[in-house]
Amino acid sequence: MSAVTPSVPKLEAPGRVTFARVLASEWTKFRSVRSTVWSAAIAILLTLGIPLIGAAVVSSQWRQMDPGSRGDNHPLDIALVGVSIAQLVVAVLGVLVISAEYSTGSIRSTFTAVPKRLPVLAAKLVDYAAASLGVMITAVLISFFATQAIFSGIRPLHLSITDPGIARCVLLSAVYITMVGAFALALGAITRNTAAGIAVFAAIFFVLIPLSHALPASWGDPIRKYLPANAGIQMFQLHHDQYSLSPLAGGLVFAGYCALAIAVAAFLLQRRDV
Amino acid sequence: MIEARDLTKNYGKKRAVDGLSFTVQPGVVTGFLGPNGSGKSTTMRLILGLDAPNRGDATVNGRHYRDHPAPLSEVGALLEARSVHTGRSAYNHLLALAQTHGFPKRRVNEMIDLVGLHDVAGKRAGKYSLGMGQRLGIAAALLGDPKTVLLDEPVNGLDPEGIHWIRNLLKGLAAEGKTVFVSSHLMSEMALTADHLIVIGRGKLIADTSVEAFVSGASQKLVLVRSPDLTRLQEKLAGEGVSFTPAERGALEVHGLTAEQVGDAAAAAGITLHELTPQQASLEEAFMDLTRDEVEFSPVIPSQPEGEEAVT
Numbered sequence: 119m120s121a122v123t124p125s126v127p128k129l130e131a132p133g134r135v136t137f138a139r140v141l142a143s144e145w146t147k148f149r150s151v152r153s154t155v156w157s158a159a160i161a162i163l164l165t166l167g168i169p170l171i172g173a174a175v176v177s178s179q180w181r182q183m184d185p186g187s188r189g190d191n192h193p194l195d196i197a198l199v200g201v202s203i204a205q206l207v208v209a210v211l212g213v214l215v216i217s218a219e220y221s222t223g224s225i226r227s228t229f230t231a232v233p234k235r236l237p238v239l240a241a242k243l244v245d246y247a248a249a250s251l252g253v254m255i256t257a258v259l260i261s262f263f264a265t266q267a268i269f270s271g272i273r274p275l276h277l278s279i280t281d282p283g284i285a286r287c288v289l290l291s292a293v294y295i296t297m298v299g300a301f302a303l304a305l306g307a308i309t310r311n312t313a314a315g316i317a318v319f320a321a322i323f324f325v326l327i328p329l330s331h332a333l334p335a336s337w338g339d340p341i342r343k344y345l346p347a348n349a350g351i352q353m354f355q356l357h358h359d360q361y362s363l364s365p366l367a368g369g370l371v372f373a374g375y376c377a378l379a380i381a382v383a384a385f386l387l388q389r390r391d392v
Numbered sequence: 393m394i395e396a397r398d399l400t401k402n403y404g405k406k407r408a409v410d411g412l413s414f415t416v417q418p419g420v421v422t423g424f425l426g427p428n429g430s431g432k433s434t435t436m437r438l439i440l441g442l443d444a445p446n447r448g449d450a451t452v453n454g455r456h457y458r459d460h461p462a463p464l465s466e467v468g469a470l471l472e473a474r475s476v477h478t479g480r481s482a483y484n485h486l487l488a489l490a491q492t493h494g495f496p497k498r499r500v501n502e503m504i505d506l507v508g509l510h511d512v513a514g515k516r517a518g519k520y521s522l523g524m525g526q527r528l529g530i531a532a533a534l535l536g537d538p539k540t541v542l543l544d545e546p547v548n549g550l551d552p553e554g555i556h557w558i559r560n561l562l563k564g565l566a567a568e569g570k571t572v573f574v575s576s577h578l579m580s581e582m583a584l585t586a587d588h589l590i591v592i593g594r595g596k597l598i599a600d601t602s603v604e605a606f607v608s609g610a611s612q613k614l615v616l617v618r619s620p621d622l623t624r625l626q627e628k629l630a631g632e633g634v635s636f637t638p639a640e641r642g643a644l645e646v647h648g649l650t651a652e653q654v655g656d657a658a659a660a661a662g663i664t665l666h667e668l669t670p671q672q673a674s675l676e677e678a679f680m681d682l683t684r685d686e687v688e689f690s691p692v693i694p695s696q697p698e699g700e701e702a703v704t
Binding site for chain 2: 129131133136142143151224229232233234
């Protein structure tokens with residue numbers, strides 16, 4: 119055979135598609151694009167940076183504060199203040215994990231390799247959730263202990279991870295943000311478009327609550343606590359009242375929204391042309 | 393082997409593929425010809441299950457594509473539209489595909505070497521030229537050492553060397569007994585590569601035939617003959633359905649007879665021939681003849697299923 123005549127080497131080890139292999143494949147895709155690295159770095163920076171700056175400011179001004187202002191600064195809120203901002207980054211990356219496959223056309227390669235499709239969605243969710251959970255638990259734990267270190271000289275701001283509710287709030291804040299990521303990934307799969315996915319996410323998380331205030335209080339108040347964002351954040355709130363769900367109830371309601379979004383995404387994924 | 397049965401696909405009101413039935417046999421290169429927009433790419437997406445047909449179905453090696461446990465080893469596909477994340481390197485693109493089937497990393501490197509992307513395998517695919525993108529697509533198609541290869545316009549964007557390479561590759565794969573189904577709107581390319589042709593226009597099957605039969609069937613029997621004794625030859629050849637056109641000096645075009653018939657008749661009469669050339673229409677001309685109606689005169693909304701009135 120001459121040099122220009124190509125010959126395809128035989129495949130020595132034939133394979134078949136398994137879910138574990140799709141997980142490995144999706145992990146390769148996830149780690150091999152820049153947006154992942156950038157988003158992870160920004161999410162960590164926000165989750166750690168904002169509490170550290172906040173803690174430094176409160177600690178330096180503590181002596182001049184009157185008792186009322188002092189009471190406004192709960193050390194747990196300061197430790198977890200980055201979560202509410204980092205969730206936006208986690209949501210954007212969640213949308214991108216699947217929407218970028220549609221915008222670049224790589225979804226056709228993906229579904230040619232795994233034509234049953236559903237394992238792809240499941241693997242993306244598992245991989246992204248695992249990555250998000252791992253990164254965010256680390257980040258919020260560091261944030262908690264680092265802000266406590268900054269507060270070491272201020273007795274009223276001391277917290278222990280073993281105090282009632284503290285460990286639950288710190289750890290579930292990472293779980294919450296992971297669920298936000300999964301919810302956003304499902305929105306990306308439903309909209310198949312980065313801008314649309316992010317817009318729908320923003321509408322659900324940042325527009326519904328102000329909108330509920332436009333309703334009469336007798337309607338808006340009972341509805342509001344069941345909205346996705348309000349239900350979800352109860353997982354890492356220390357105090358609850360009649361306007362909020364319990365951590366368990368809030369977590370379950372939010373999980374229900376996530377499950378619904380994923381179910382819609384799975385249904386559409388099976389039916390639509392690519 | 394690929395089998396399509398009554399394959400039909402509508403996009404909104406437009407019928408892209410219309411009752412298409414054909415079989416693509418292993419061991420030969422089957423060309424899939426049609427004008428732009430005739431439904432070639434749609435047919436290929438239907439075979440791969442990327443799009444769902446409105447009616448009919450397509451199977452590969454006896455099963456729907458999605459039901460194969462190792463799809464990449466059944467069908468290797470190169471689609472016309474780009475199918476690679478622009479931010480990912482060729483190596484990682486192929487690795488992610490290989491991992492779905494548990495193929496080793498060594499296999500990825502073999503494919504990169506095969507298509508000659510070794511020097512750029514670590515670069516982001518978005519920076520590739522059209523030709524490099526095609527090579528990456530071909531590497532992905534061959535990753536699973538598939539029994540069937542489905543390539544949509546594979547020579548697009550390739551340089552002459554690359555086109556030559558593809559041609560040999562396709563012939564080699566067919567010689568190994570694989571099913572090779574390759575679409576093109578370039579008739580000249582198919583004339584060099586394909587053994588069998590499936591021709592469509594407006595989503596409908598126009599021809600399913602060998603390349604030779606396609607060309608000879610579409611062109612009239614036409615032979616150019618040169619002889620010092622044209623007058624006597626003309627007398628011997630004359631008959632029903634045979635006509636003559638004087639060509640350049642000392643030559644004659646014979647319509648309605650094959651070169652064999654003309655040669656035999658001349659030999660029987662002891663007439664010397666200086667030239668005997670079958671005048672075949674090119675594949676391009678044959679194709680244009682066959683698809684002209686489909687391109688120009690078909691209604692915008694193609695035919696409705698039997699028993700229904702066409703609604704306009």
